[in-house]
Amino acid sequence: MMLPVIRSGGGRRPPPRLPTDGANEARMTQGHPAAHPGDGQPHPPVQAYPAAPPGFPAAPGYRPPGAYPVGPGQPGFGPYPPVPPPRPKSRRGLWIGIGAGVLVLTLCAGTAVGVGVGLSERGEDAAPKAAAAANGVTVTQQELDDLLARHSKALADKDLKAYLAPFDPARKDLVAGQTRLFTNLGKLPLAVGRYRTVAQQGRTTDSFGRGVSFQLDVSFVHQFEGYDLTPVAEWYRWTVVRETRGAPLKVTAVTGAPAALGNSKTVYYPGPWDKWGDIHVERTAHTLVITDAALAAEAKRYARVAEAAVADDFAAWQAGGVTADIPKGFVISLVKGKADLGSLYRVNKEETTEAGVSIGMVSTERQNGVDIGGSRIVVDVGDRSFFAPGDTKGPREIFRHEVGHSLVASLEDADKQDFFDGIENWIVEGFAEYLAHRGEPLRASDRTAQARSLVRSGDWDGTLPSNVDWDSPGRVSFHYWLGHAAMTHLAEKYGEQKLFQFVTARYRGATADQASQQVLGIPLAQFQSGWTAYVRAQAR
Incomplete structure (x- = not known):
């Protein structure tokens, strides 16, 4: 892609x-x-x-x-x-x-990081590898894929508890923000709504048993029913932490994934569902008007003008x-x-x-x-x-x-x-x-x-x-x-x-x-x- x-x-x-x-x-x-x-x-x-x-x-x-x-x-x-x-x-x-x-440069950058880590690991001697297997802290791609699959399923099932599961409960502001996001997304006619890995940066393995923290770029692949011809995506950057061997993965921060080129600092972020704590949705025969709840009156007034246009x-x-x-x-x-x-x-x-x-x-x-x-x-x-x-x-x-x-x-x-x-x-x-x-x-x-x-x-x-x-x-x-x-x-x-x-x-x-x-x-x-x-x- x-x-x-x-x-x-x-x-x-x-x-x-x-x-x-x-x-x-x-x-x-x-x-x-x-x-x-x-x-x-x-x-x-x-x-x-x-x-x-x-x-x-x-x-x-x-x-x-x-x-x-x-x-x-x-x-x-x-x-x-x-x-x-x-x-x-x-x-x-x-x-x-x-x-x-x-998107291209961002992905390429992420890929380059991943390749570099992979080559480095392949060059390690057998003894350090064995030590890492016995004592190290590691996060695998399969674990990340499974995490995002559960997150996608929670959104589809409208299961707030499961949706919040990846986020560190000690980060109250983060949990509150993700709760608002979940509620906003529930107001939208999503024909498709799933999360996928784009790229990652940072250490996902520590041979000495120390915790690892890295950045994971995640795409929110979505499609509005009746409006989008194909699925499209918004990119987030998650900070993911594993504190000890066998500990659950925790997401400690979420922001927009940085764009490598162009006049935007981010990749299609933030959407209205991220930007506003409470969104208002107004639908006509051919428009889906999404605004801050504070602009609900304007949404009702101009939805008719937009429909006529x-x-x-x-x-x-x-x-x-x-x-x-x-x-x-x-x-x-x-x-x-x-x-x-x-x-x-x-x-x-x-x-x-x-x-x-x-x-x-x-x-x-x-x-x-x-x-x-x-x-x-x-x-x-x-x-x-x-x-x-x-x-x-x-x-x-x-x-x-x-x-x-x-x-x-x-x-x-x-x-x-x-x-x-x-x-x-x-x-x-x-x-x-x-x-x-x-x-x-x-x-x-x-x-x-x-x-x-x-x-x-x-x-x-x-x-x-x-x-x-x-x-x-x-x-x-x-x-x-x-x-x-x-x-x-x-x-x-x-x-x-x-x-x-x-x-x-x-x-x-x-x-x-x-x-x-x-x-x-x-x-x-x-x-x-x-x-x-x-x-x-x-x-x-």
Whole structure:
């Protein structure tokens, strides 16, 4: 399987709605790791994707697209004359790549440690081995597997006593936290919920009879019934202790497993069930909204908005005529504030500026070619770029945008994407923006006024923005608009079905030029030439 590199993907930065000074841009981010680990049947690494241990998610090694910016100051926003601020941007691709890479490196690191220990032990003389067998303290892999099997069974049986059995009863805070986790997990529609070993670090054997303490990375393999296409995984790091020969194993600490790569410090940790002592779960026909119990009122209010956004995006997808395995529903969490937005399903290393994010979850079992088994949408309902009092347009847009990222995430073939760059953001974000504003003219976008100003000023070279330049200061919102304009032009000139076919082809591994040739019948350069003229006409 592949290790997940956690990258932010599928989010959105808000376009300026009010006059801004370039210092307050919000964005929506789209992110999903790429890899396809196997639960017991690891897949060989392909291209830049390393393989992960059985039962663990592969590492997404490419940059996930999809995020929304929140105002000038972030890429895409800059000091502009008093105009409505653009909405946030999405960074889905970044999340994906990071997630995959993280998992990969983490697994590789753990494997290296295990191999080193094994080789060292094989090199020992027979006498010390005999002494260790007689007097030593040892923890075997079979013991760890059995421990996690019992832990998995306890969760499935809803047996709290058995679930808490591995945790040191003297660590009251740890036991209390695991009790809350058990209760939270019991509120969720888990079709799959099991624990597997990822890797371990530290001594598991002491020949002199002293106790051993080591770190065990554990994946929580889970699948939400009706939402995830395949099982996905969150990674924990357990500190495991055996004090004397024959003593029971004790877990004395639990945290998130550190990510080796990407902009998250952890691998899909913490989930809402870890982060909040009491979660509230709100379900609609196609959404599973999980929030802190303190946001139950917001969950009830915005679950209806999210459901309507899903219905809109599903209708667009059906009209697009593409046949593909897509999710039947989406898992959404609502937060208030950037601190919570940047610490759910990730621990952001960078400043969190987006207003929403779609994080792709790497499949632990690659089924029917699906690399991304599901996604987790997180939206900051405290962000005034989309959730100002009385604003009904903003919430609809951000949910449509993030759902749009999650809708096509499972189409992405990680093996055929560039490990470092991924799909072009003008396609990823442009498609999500198109869905956010579908049914409206391009001029209705809050980003249009700013974009027209830049085009009229002559400060634009007429080309599609590259991923390298995407976050250029003062340009993020403009780049979102250019992607939106590209998708709108494609739909108007060639038909909306061609738009969906083009995006699908790119996600499935065709280059942008190949997708243009296959779907539109022209090279990408010719499409870009027509699009440039279209953009300049929009700016008149």
